[in-house]
Amino acid sequence: MKWMHQDVQNYTKAKEYIDSAIMPLIPFSFENDDELSKLAYQHEVMQIFMTQIEKQLKGRVFLLPVYNYLKQNKLEDEYERLETVVNHVNEQPFKHIFLFTFDKKWRKYNSEIDAELIWLPAPQQGDLNQVETQQLVQSQVSEIEDLIKEQWGE
Amino acid sequence: MSEKKNNQVSRRQFLNYTLTGVGGFMGAAVVAPMVGMAVDPLLKADGSDEYEYVMDVDEITTEPQRKTFYIDQQDGWYDTEAERTAWIYRDENGDILALSPICTHLGCVVDWETGDHDNEFYCPCHYGRYDKNGVNIPGTPPEGPLHAYEYRIEDGRLYLGRANPREGA
Numbered sequence: 001m002k003w004m005h006q007d008v009q010n011y012t013k014a015k016e017y018i019d020s021a022i023m024p025l026i027p028f029s030f031e032n033d034d035e036l037s038k039l040a041y042q043h044e045v046m047q048i049f050m051t052q053i054e055k056q057l058k059g060r061v062f063l064l065p066v067y068n069y070l071k072q073n074k075l076e077d078e079y080e081r082l083e084t085v086v087n088h089v090n091e092q093p094f095k096h097i098f099l100f101t102f103d104k105k106w107r108k109y110n111s112e113i114d115a116e117l118i119w120l121p122a123p124q125q126g127d128l129n130q131v132e133t134q135q136l137v138q139s140q141v142s143e144i145e146d147l148i149k150e151q152w153g154e
Numbered sequence: 155m156s157e158k159k160n161n162q163v164s165r166r167q168f169l170n171y172t173l174t175g176v177g178g179f180m181g182a183a184v185v186a187p188m189v190g191m192a193v194d195p196l197l198k199a200d201g202s203d204e205y206e207y208v209m210d211v212d213e214i215t216t217e218p219q220r221k222t223f224y225i226d227q228q229d230g231w232y233d234t235e236a237e238r239t240a241w242i243y244r245d246e247n248g249d250i251l252a253l254s255p256i257c258t259h260l261g262c263v264v265d266w267e268t269g270d271h272d273n274e275f276y277c278p279c280h281y282g283r284y285d286k287n288g289v290n291i292p293g294t295p296p297e298g299p300l301h302a303y304e305y306r307i308e309d310g311r312l313y314l315g316r317a318n319p320r321e322g323a
Contacts, residue, residue, distance in 0.1 A: 010260070017260055017280055017295075059260025060279035149278055 001062045002054060011062060020057075020148065021094040023064040024050050025082070025101040029071035039071065041125050042102045045137060048128070049100065049120075052141040057148065064089065067099075075105050079113075086115045096151055100144070116151060118144075205306050205313035209242065212310060214250060218243040218266045218286075223314065240303055240314055241266055241275070245287055252303040253288040254317040259296040275300065288320075 001007040001018055011018055024046045028039055047066075054063040067085065069078050082099075089097055097115035099106075102122040110117050120140070126133040163171075206223045213219075218241040227236040240252045253275075255263050262279040269276070274291070275284035283291040288300035304315035 014260055056263045057279055059257060059262040059277075 001058060003063065003065050014059075018060055018062050019095040020061045020098065020152070021064055021089050021092075021096070022050065022053065022061055022098045022100065022148075023067055023085075023089075025067045025069070025099055025103060025106060027069055027071040027103050031072055035071075038122075038125065042122055044128060045123050046100065046102065048137055049141055049144060052138075053144055053148070056141075056145055060152075061148070062094070071103075079109055083113065086113060090114055096148075098148060098151075118147065120144075205304075205315045206238075208240065208252075208312050208314050210310055211250075211307055211312050214242055214244055214312070216244050218253075220255075220266070238314075238317075239263075240317075241288075242312070250305060250307075250312070251287070252305050252312075252314055254301040254303060256301065256317075257282055257296060258290065258298040258300065258319075264300070 001011045026043050026046055028043070029035065050063055054061055067082060069081075086097060086099075099113070099115050099117045100120060101117070102120055104119060106117060107119050110119075123137075123140075126136075128134065128137070204225065206225055208221050208223045209219075220239060221242055222237060222239050224235045225238055227234050239255050241255060242250070242252045245251050255265070255275075257264050257277040257279065259277065259280060259282050262277050264275045264277045264282070264284065266275055267273065268278070271283065273286050275286075275288060277283070277296070280295045282294045282296040284296065284300055285291060288302070290296040290299055299320045301317040301319050303317045306313045306315065
């Protein structure tokens with residue numbers, strides 16, 4: 001399910017089945033020109049990951065809106081804000097919350113946060129219109145999918 | 155003289171007739187495109203009856219094969235190329251079956267023979283199961299069989315249209 005009018009209506013009718021929330025954590029910043037293309041590319045890949053996973057597991061997964069933040073912000077403050085969001089989602093209730101990020105700074109909060117924080121290695125920049133890149137992305141999507149299914153099985 | 159006048163069209167009448175006539179045409183010229191634009195969406199054929207080539211008929215086996223194809227989809231604001239997937243095979247009567255992989259429960263993507271689910275379609279989300287004909291197995295969450303694509307065969311090539319719900323077993 002997505003954060004969209006039609007999907008939300010389906011969600012309210014089938015809450016007991018949709019027990020997992022996924023949310024990407026995506027930084028942005030205009031501070032450094034060299035970094036712009038890197039961050040934008042990561043944003044693009046993450047969006048593909050999320051939409052593909054939502055498509056495959058639509059009936060059990062709710063894709064939340066992106067958690068955006070400024071890359072240069074102090075992570076302690078950012079963590080507080082994220083915690084509020086996670087707690088709110090937990091109360092809904094969702095049984096599983098998966099947070100996905102390419103930003104390794106988050107890893108130190110792995111044990112503190114009341115969610116499954118999944119850090120993915122940042123992808124090499126490539127042309128997303130090329131078949132090889134698409135295959136690479138697709139294989140990663142299936143691995144993320146397996147990871148989610150494993151959590152369900154526990 | 156007065157009799158003669160009765161048969162004649164006066165200058166005033168002549169001008170009235172011609173101006174009404176010309177004015178009418180001019181008015182129509184302005185209004186017609188507007189009406190046309192207003193009803194335009196009704197006149198456009200919807201694209202859902204289009205068929206896409208998917209595979210050759212002689213490649214179809216009794217084992218379901220997963221095929222991907224693309225259709226042009228008008229989605230409110232966007233014209234996009236949407237990806238569709240179908241499981242294609244011949245059933246025990248030799249009839250071609252092209253099933254949509256979208257679980258009829260809540261829309262996850264089902265897979266053929268995953269894990270220990272031999273000869274079944276299986277949904278990973280809430281463990282829904284369908285037999286080989288795509289009919290939901292009672293006692294699992296799905297409430298209807300997998301949708302089947304309309305198909306058409308031309309020159310030994312299989313074309314798929316839209317997927318429709320089927321009657322339950």
